[in-house]
Amino acid sequence: MENVTLILQDGTEFHGKSFGYDKTVAGEVVFNTAMMGYPESLTDPSYAGQIVVLTFPLVGNYGVPAFSFEDNGIPTFMESDKIHAVALIVSDYSESYSHWNAKESLSDWLKREKVPGITGIDTRELTKVLREHGVMMGKIVFDNQPGNIPEAEYEGVNFVEEVSCKEIIRYAAANVTEHNEAKTAVLVDCGVKANIIRCLINRGVNVIRVPWNYDFTDMEFDGLFLANGPGDPDMCVEAVENIRKFMECEREKSDSAVRPIMGICMGNQLLAKAAGATVYKLKYGHRSHNQPVRMVGTETCFVTSQNHGYAVDSKTLGSDWEPFFVNMNDGSNEGIRHKKYPWFSAQFHPEACSGPVDAEFLFDRFVELL
Numbered sequence: 001m002e003n004v005t006l007i008l009q010d011g012t013e014f015h016g017k018s019f020g021y022d023k024t025v026a027g028e029v030v031f032n033t034a035m036m037g038y039p040e041s042l043t044d045p046s047y048a049g050q051i052v053v054l055t056f057p058l059v060g061n062y063g064v065p066a067f068s069f070e071d072n073g074i075p076t077f078m079e080s081d082k083i084h085a086v087a088l089i090v091s092d093y094s095e096s097y098s099h100w101n102a103k104e105s106l107s108d109w110l111k112r113e114k115v116p117g118i119t120g121i122d123t124r125e126l127t128k129v130l131r132e133h134g135v136m137m138g139k140i141v142f143d144n145q146p147g148n149i150p151e152a153e154y155e156g157v158n159f160v161e162e163v164s165c166k167e168i169i170r171y172a173a174a175n176v177t178e179h180n181e182a183k184t185a186v187l188v189d190c191g192v193k194a195n196i197i198r199c200l201i202n203r204g205v206n207v208i209r210v211p212w213n214y215d216f217t218d219m220e221f222d223g224l225f226l227a228n229g230p231g232d233p234d235m236c237v238e239a240v241e242n243i244r245k246f247m248e249c250e251r252e253k254s255d256s257a258v259r260p261i262m263g264i265c266m267g268n269q270l271l272a273k274a275a276g277a278t279v280y281k282l283k284y285g286h287r288s289h290n291q292p293v294r295m296v297g298t299e300t301c302f303v304t305s306q307n308h309g310y311a312v313d314s315k316t317l318g319s320d321w322e323p324f325f326v327n328m329n330d331g332s333n334e335g336i337r338h339k340k341y342p343w344f345s346a347q348f349h350p351e352a353c354s355g356p357v358d359a360e361f362l363f364d365r366f367v368e369l370l
């Protein structure tokens with residue numbers, strides 16, 4: 001195992017050993033406090049450009065499932081077709097693994113996908129530094145190659161363009177019977193997680209997955225779905241324009257003919273921007289499986305899976321909109337809804353994968369509205 005050093009933007013250094021692919025990399029260093037879920041997190045396109053630090057100390061002991069695909073092209077266990085995180089940092093990598101579904105070790109998978117993995121770093125101390133300072137850029141440097149210093153940017157990069165599909169992909173609804181006619185949703189792919197598509201097709205919805213900047217407004221469909229995605233939502237100008245155009249066309253119709261919109265994470269931010277609101281960067285984001293959110297107007301709280309670094313500024317929402325959910329830790333926005341039309345979104349991940357499935361009912365609500 002090669003000796004490596006993580007050098008943060010403020011000069012702080014952490015020393016560890018490489019257990020993944022031996023390559024110098026740079027990215028935004030973010031922490032995730034979930035206890036499990038590394039196969040899903042690493043393949044979540046929303047982690048593009050980021051070095052992921054896991055605070056749970058023991059990582060790798062359940063291995064990695066097979067990277068197989070269903071007939072419709074959706075991965076069986078993963079959230080996309082490759083690892084999107086720039087690197088993984090853990091405290092104590094487990095050399096041995098055991099799980100009914102494991103096909104290989106985390107180390108072998110990282111090496112195969114050419115992604116660095118660092119063990120032996122005090123990830124709780126590193127997290128304290130990130131909490132105090134806020135997320136920072138970081139570089140992973142091999143001690144035997146001191147002159148090989150990587151460079152990267154996070155702010156101002158359009159990561160959505162890198163991870164979105166390049167052409168339209170169609171998925172047929174599953175579980176359709178003569179009593180249950182399939183509806184069709186256009187899904188704006190900013191970096192969609194596979195389980196969002198699974199949640200829709202398993203509820204009898206045909207999905208038309210379109211590139212993030214595709215003008216879908218003239219297509220035939222029953223509802224609009226805005227997916228998750230990496231990076232700064234302010235980079236997704238064309239997507240916001242298309243959503244705004246769609247909403248303007250729908251407002252011309254009679255109320256009962258207005259088609260529904262649901263958004264998740266980046267989808268919440270883009271819907272809010274299309275509604276005229278602004279988005280800001282959180283100090284260190286929300287990345288975990290136990291983020292409590294309250295549904296506004298109720299005392300009902302859901303424990304949710306999250307991965308985001310930006311948030312909607314609820315104060316900037318126009319008078320037609322209201323917050324749908326609020327984060328019970330820091331009071332930040334966790335979703336919005338239109339006061340009259342069937343348009344709503346969540347900043348958290350109701351599709352989970354990984355994490356608690358408490359909020360999956362939001363898909364049922366969207367499908368009922370279609």
Ligand SMILES: NC(=O)CC[C@H](N)C(=O)O
Nearest residue numbers: 228229231265266309310
């Ligand atoms: N998971 C997501 O969709 C994240 C949205 C956005 N990139 C953020 O970090 O806030």
